[in-house]
Amino acid sequence: MDLQRFDSYQGGAGPEFNDHVLYKTILVGDSGVGKTSLLVQFDQGKFIPGSFSATVGIGFTNKVVTVDGVRVKLQIWDTAGQERFRSVTHAYYRDAQALLLLYDITNKSSFDNIRAWLTEIHEYAQRDVVIMLLGNKADVSSERVIRSEDGETLAREYGVPFMETSAKTGMNVELAFLAIAKELKYRARQQADEPSFQIRDYVESQKKRPSCCSFL
Numbered sequence: 520m521d522l523q524r525f526d527s528y529q530g531g532a533g534p535e536f537n538d539h540v541l542y543k544t545i546l547v548g549d550s551g552v553g554k555t556s557l558l559v560q561f562d563q564g565k566f567i568p569g570s571f572s573a574t575v576g577i578g579f580t581n582k583v584v585t586v587d588g589v590r591v592k593l594q595i596w597d598t599a600g601q602e603r604f605r606s607v608t609h610a611y612y613r614d615a616q617a618l619l620l621l622y623d624i625t626n627k628s629s630f631d632n633i634r635a636w637l638t639e640i641h642e643y644a645q646r647d648v649v650i651m652l653l654g655n656k657a658d659v660s661s662e663r664v665i666r667s668e669d670g671e672t673l674a675r676e677y678g679v680p681f682m683e684t685s686a687k688t689g690m691n692v693e694l695a696f697l698a699i700a701k702e703l704k705y706r707a708r709q710q711a712d713e714p715s716f717q718i719r720d721y722v723e724s725q726k727k728r729p730s731c732c733s734f735l
């Protein structure tokens with residue numbers, strides 16, 4: 520999707536925000552899984568249907584969220600899923616505190632590639648990066664090829680939280696970003712000996728499941 524189309528989309532760096540804590544989050548996953556759409560849904564509360572136009576390069580959106588009464592600024596980097604941009608996006612991994620890794624529930628190869636993505640993440644990202652696995656396009660139940668349980672099993676294997684999302688209906692989109700913001704805020708606090716926050720438990724208790732179930 521062409522990032523330049525969105526008003527709030529800003530290029531370049533610029534994380535100088537004095538009044539808020541700022542956390543960098545990066546969206547990764549195969550081309551076409553819905554990274555840009557997820558970000559647009561979160562940022563603008565809308566879904567732009569139509570023909571798919573792949574992201575070229577990388578760019579970011581800033582979004583302020585309130586976590587337990589505290590304003591937190593998420594700087595969300597949207598990457599191009601296409602292989603030819605991979606070396607560009609690697610450079611951004613190391614600055615990210617959180618990473619949303621997407622696959623498309625209607626596309627088996629996007630799910631099969633998750634292990635390769637995780638290998639890359641472990642190679643290039645910070646060791647303590649917060650990772651969340653998202654099975655997107657949960658609204659397209661008629662074309663589902665990846666069961667929700669398969670996503671859950673994979674996420675459990677890697678010890679990361681998981682949920683299915685829909686950039687089209689907005690299902691779990693806000694929750695995904697808020698859970699990340701909450702985890703990062705609590706981690707920062709933890710250094711001051713505050714109680715820890717269990718992101719997986721939080722996600723499990725809050726997430727919505729698709730209402731239809733004609734899976735496989």
Ligand SMILES: Nc1nc2c(ncn2[C@@H]2O[C@H](COP(=O)(O)OP(=O)(O)OP(=O)(O)O)[C@@H](O)[C@H]2O)c(=O)[nH]1
Binds near residue numbers: 552573655
């Ligand atoms: N039905 C449905 N379609 C979606 C959803 N998310 C994205 N799409 C569609 O899937 C196509 C690809 O979406 P993008 O958001 O451009 O995918 P991307 O992951 O950013 O792709 P790259 O920029 O190439 O990495 C578009 O036609 C979107 O409209 C969703 O949750 N449900």
